[in-house]
């Protein structure tokens with residue numbers, strides 16, 4: 421997949437006092453990419469004022485700033501703590517993207533330059549622990565995508581390799597992992613590759629890596645000694661979902677390395693969909709697939725929908741059966 425190349429960069433002036441901020445600024449300047457100074461990455465009036473139809477264009481912008489809130493949040497799913505890390509937003513346009521519910525049309529990629537401060541928070545937290553804790557570093561963005569620009573994922577994996585009582589985990593829908601393969605990670609990093617049927621990736625996960633590339637990335641990371649999990653995420657119950665997901669599971673069982681199949685784990689995450697997604701998709705991507713099946717969904721909190729309980733539990737049972745049949749040694753970490 422081609423590297424993300426921003427067409428315009430917004431930056432807070434204070435990033436220039438950081439080595440990485442200065443280097444990125446100089447690089448974009450040398451490439452002739454327009455650089456626009458801003459006061460605050462959370463308040464960019466000229467982007468806020470753009471109409472929603474500009475969403476796809478805004479996804480090609482990049483914002484460089486300083487992350488202010490560094491507080492780790494306790495978690496009890498894929499990690500012990502969620503870390504506000506080096507980026508939020510992304511260049512892709514998944515039709516269900518949870519970040520659209522928070523940032524709406526402003527869910528473009530933001531990179532935060534004060535990475536050492538974030539890592540120091542993790543180190544402080546880890547130093548108080550009496551047993552190993554897992555830190556989720558990719559919950560607000562896609563670090564494999566971000567790594568193409570900053571090398572921050574490579575850096576973070578190296579930092580974690582030297583930490584006691586700490587491991588990191590992140591999920592991705594991208595596949596550019598070659599930069600990560602020769603790191604001495606010391607088993608402290610876990611990658612979760614999100615997978616979906618090829619047709620759904622093409623129509624719904626716009627701008628992400630295709631299934632073949634993601635499976636290739638899973639195999640490469642496994643051969644490089646990483647712990648590799650697979651996220652069926654998000655599971656989207658289209659009219660022909662059983663057929664599509666059976667083909668996906670067949671593809672996984674034929675293309676994933678046999679030893680990985682014995683050692684992997686699955687997370688099953690059913691789609692939630694926000695009214696914010698619906699608004700943005702209808703206005704800015706009118707020809708995109710409609711994944712909001714109101715007949716199958718019920719309200720879940722303010723402005724959000726999830727699959728009705730019975731539909732969810734029947735589908736969850738289906739996946740448990742089919743996964744057990746094909747991947748008898750693999751554990752299902754959780755279903756949500």
Ligand code: SF4
Nearest residue numbers: 510512513514517593
């Ligand atoms: S890859 Fe993740 S962050 Fe990027 S658009 Fe898709 S769901 Fe959102």
